Amino acid sequence: MNLKQEFARLLQAGVKENEPMSRHTSWQVGGLADYYLLPADEGELQEIVRLSREKEVPLFVFGNGTNLLVRDGGIRGLVVHIGAPFSYIRREGSSLRVGAGTPLTLLARRAAREGLQGLGFGGGIPGSLGGALVMNAGAFGSYIGRLVAEIRLVRFAGEAVTLGREEIAFGYRRSNLAGRGIIVEALLELEPGDPAALQREVEKHLAERRRRHPALPSAGSVFRNPTHRPAGSLIEAAGGKGLSVGSARVSEQHANFIVNPGGASAGDIERLIGKVQRLVREKFAVELQPEVRIVGEER
Numbered sequence: 647m648n649l650k651q652e653f654a655r656l657l658q659a660g661v662k663e664n665e666p667m668s669r670h671t672s673w674q675v676g677g678l679a680d681y682y683l684l685p686a687d688e689g690e691l692q693e694i695v696r697l698s699r700e701k702e703v704p705l706f707v708f709g710n711g712t713n714l715l716v717r718d719g720g721i722r723g724l725v726v727h728i729g730a731p732f733s734y735i736r737r738e739g740s741s742l743r744v745g746a747g748t749p750l751t752l753l754a755r756r757a758a759r760e761g762l763q764g765l766g767f768g769g770g771i772p773g774s775l776g777g778a779l780v781m782n783a784g785a786f787g788s789y790i791g792r793l794v795a796e797i798r799l800v801r802f803a804g805e806a807v808t809l810g811r812e813e814i815a816f817g818y819r820r821s822n823l824a825g826r827g828i829i830v831e832a833l834l835e836l837e838p839g840d841p842a843a844l845q846r847e848v849e850k851h852l853a854e855r856r857r858r859h860p861a862l863p864s865a866g867s868v869f870r871n872p873t874h875r876p877a878g879s880l881i882e883a884a885g886g887k888g889l890s891v892g893s894a895r896v897s898e899q900h901a902n903f904i905v906n907p908g909g910a911s912a913g914d915i916e917r918l919i920g921k922v923q924r925l926v927r928e929k930f931a932v933e934l935q936p937e938v939r940i941v942g943e944e945r
């Protein structure tokens with residue numbers, strides 16, 4: 647039995663071979679994944695991890711693909727998508743138990759309706775909870791890590807574990823969760839609040855994003871903000887707005903966004919990232935660090 651047949655036997659939703667990652671990333675770029683897997687539950691995830699170890703095939707975890715630059719040569723081995731089967735929200739007192747595949751905006755809206763405060767910042771962040779935890783996603787002065795009571799994950803060694811708050815570290819757009827396993831769910835501790843006011847807060851953030859952010863395909867902010875000045879402000883002051891490589895372009899609306907108006911390759915975007923870094927280095931002697939994760943092979 648070849649690998650595809652083995653996965654097809656294991657998984658309800660099956661497996662796609664040579665799947666274009668451009669179909670799944672928010673930048674709409676990225677080459678082929680050897681195998682794109684859609685596990686239906688934690689049991690299937692454990693089977694995938696077991697098989698990847700047994701066959702020595704690398705495994706990459708994929709959420710909503712909104713913070714990823716997948717190179718044009720694609721991803722070798724397995725791409726495991728934590729999606730709809732892992733999208734659920736259960737109330738436990740003033741906490742929410744949330745599946746890692748839950749979209750952050752859906753979560754923010756539901757928490758507000760439930761009269762639970764703390765997730766308003768997530769309205770409009772297009773990622774899944776799993777990706778948000780790994781990246782410690784945040785906005786408007788808040789971030790996901792501060793709400794975490796525990797996280798359940800399937801370790802790359804195969805077993806499922808629950809990590810307590812004390813075992814998890816969050817920093818600015820980073821955590822110590824990357825590389826530890828596949829996040830399945832989290833328990834988030836929230837505060838009681840007024841549902842109507844909380845719903846207004848979420849909608850306000852959504853409207854603010856629609857106003858400030860370019861509508862074209864992007865991965866949100868490309869660079870981390872240096873401590874003294876936002877990356878977008880540095881890029882704009884250096885004259886970077888509108889800079890382009892191929893079809894990839896620095897947004898005129900928000901200088902920390904690189905947009906794909908159509909036809910850009912991952913190579914164009916990566917070269918443009920380098921070009922912006924050089925520009926800001928020359929003008930301000932500041933080394934911008936990408937916030938987006940760059941993965942996969944060059945073509």
Ligand SMILES: Cc1cc2nc3c(=O)[nH]c(=O)nc-3n(C[C@H](O)[C@H](O)[C@H](O)COP(=O)(O)OP(=O)(O)OC[C@H]3O[C@@H](n4cnc5c(N)ncnc54)[C@H](O)[C@@H]3O)c2cc1C
Nearest residue numbers: 709710711712713773774776777778780783784829865866
């Ligand atoms: C228009 C736009 C606006 C944005 N605004 C913001 C913002 O305001 N604030 C902000 O912080 N970010 C923002 N982002 C970036 C992005 O949405 C967040 O970083 C988001 O949390 C990423 O989630 P994802 O599911 O898309 O992760 P992915 O991009 O799929 O993956 C990101 C990383 O997490 C890992 N990962 C994903 N799921 C899991 C899992 N279940 N278990 C283990 N590892 C996993 C991946 O391997 C990868 O390393 C924006 C993006 C866009 C396109």
